[in-house]
Amino acid sequence: MPGTDEAAKAITAAAVDSFRDTPDPRLRALLQGLVRHLHAYVRELRPTIEEWEYAVEYLTAVGQKCDPTRQEFILLSDVLGVSMLVETVNEQGGGTESTVLGPFHVVESPKREGGDAIDLMGAGEPCVVSLRVTSADGSPLAGASVDVWQCSADGFYDVQQPGIQPLGNGRGLFRTDDEGRVWFRTVVPSHYPIPTDGPVGVLLDATRRHPYRPAHIHFIVEADGHRPLTTHIFVADGPYLDSDAVFAVKESLVADFARVDEADRAREYRVSAPFRLAEFDIVVQPETNKDAG
Structure with missing residues (x-):
């Protein structure tokens, strides 16, 4: 679709800029870097809405599996x-x-x-x-x-x-x-x-x-x-x-x-x-x- 790539880049730029006033410079760098790389992943692989919904459900399940004696997020990492x-x-x-x-x-x-x-x-x-x-x-x-x-x-x-x-x-x-x-x-x-x-x-x-x-x-x-x-x-x-x-x-x-x-x-x-x-x-x-x- 004409203009899709430009619109996607604009969303990334806006999301990165939204953290510009973060007082802690290291936190600002971490969040802006995360946004840039995550958005680049989405632009490259173009997950479907259904795939992204599954990803969210999967991460939710990872969190729900954690308890005081089990850390599923560390395991995933x-x-x-x-x-x-x-x-x-x-x-x-x-x-x-x-x-x-x-x-x-x-x-x-x-x-x-x-x-x-x-x-x-x-x-x-x-x-x-x-x-x-x-x-x-x-x-x-x-x-x-x-x-x-x-x-x-x-x-x-x-x-x-x-x-x-x-x-x-x-x-x-x-x-x-x-x-x-x-x-x-x-x-x-x-x-x-x-x-x-x-x-x-x-x-x-x-x-x-x-x-x-x-x-x-x-x-x-x-x-x-x-x-x-x-x-x-x-x-x-x-x-x-x-x-x-x-x-x-x-x-x-x-x-x-x-x-x-x-x-x-x-x-x-x-x-x-x-x-x-x-x-x-x-x-x-x-x-x-x-x-x-």
Whole structure:
């Protein structure tokens, strides 16, 4: 239709201009950028009215699926690669690489002491995770907070199995010692499918994508004067490392969960032999570097 493109551009220009008086310059830039890119998408692909109505209904369903223990919007962001993209564009370099938060950091982790077990079920392959947290210059960070969460050996988080797993299973909030070290006992996590009983599952099914994530353990590390870090360690040699449903695998985060047969080492870590041992260094960046580059 003659004039349609001009009319569409005029609508975009008016919508962008409507935010011109937004006092906060960053908010103004974010909203105007969102309008420009969203309008460009519509002009390029020209969705029908029925398709747009379905999109609105779909996003409504995503919101309705959210509750205190389920964040479907994070899940949608994850499977579209947006969560990982946000992490990537905010990467500072020089420290441990970051990765996605995921939809299951939804309850407060119980405070635990170094050497405690975060597995409360007693089922699965025994595992010890030993971490060392340092600043970018290699100096150990004593008293750093290390928030840990993982799924069970069966591939479920505690909030997915109320009545089966006690709340807090697979979770722990630790503090590093004077050498920046902390260790804890757990079980080797399993690969697992992200939840597919909601709108995100509909999307994956329609696009013939698998829902699986490789086995991993989550961490949020915080230390005074340093940038918080959200990251994982992935179990080496497990399935789906090359096709993570949320695009979160980075080679530097793949860790060897080595088999240990020695009884003396098992006693040192208060586990039975054989067990698996993962040792991993986490490097966080000083706050002074946050605007670098």
